[in-house]
């Protein structure tokens with residue numbers, strides 16, 4: 241019986257914690273529920289993965305947007321300077 245539990249792929253063998261209460265799911269089945277708050281283990285794992293990737297995505301996009309905005313404002317500054325120069329030169 242013990243060997244069967246160890247080879248069961250639904251048993252969590254790493255430190256996965258509940259998204260709501262932080263309870264460790266190690267040794268529990270992914271088909272079970274959190275003993276602390278009752279959330280479905282699989283739902284908690286999916287939600288945690290989702291929020292982690294969303295945060296990574298946000299910071300990546302944030303940096304990119306900042307780079308685009310700073311580049312665009314520098315570009316607009318140069319264009320305004322050149323146009324002003326050309327208009328005055330005529």
Ligand SMILES: [Zn+2]
Nearest residue numbers: 258261274277
């Ligand atoms: Zn919980």
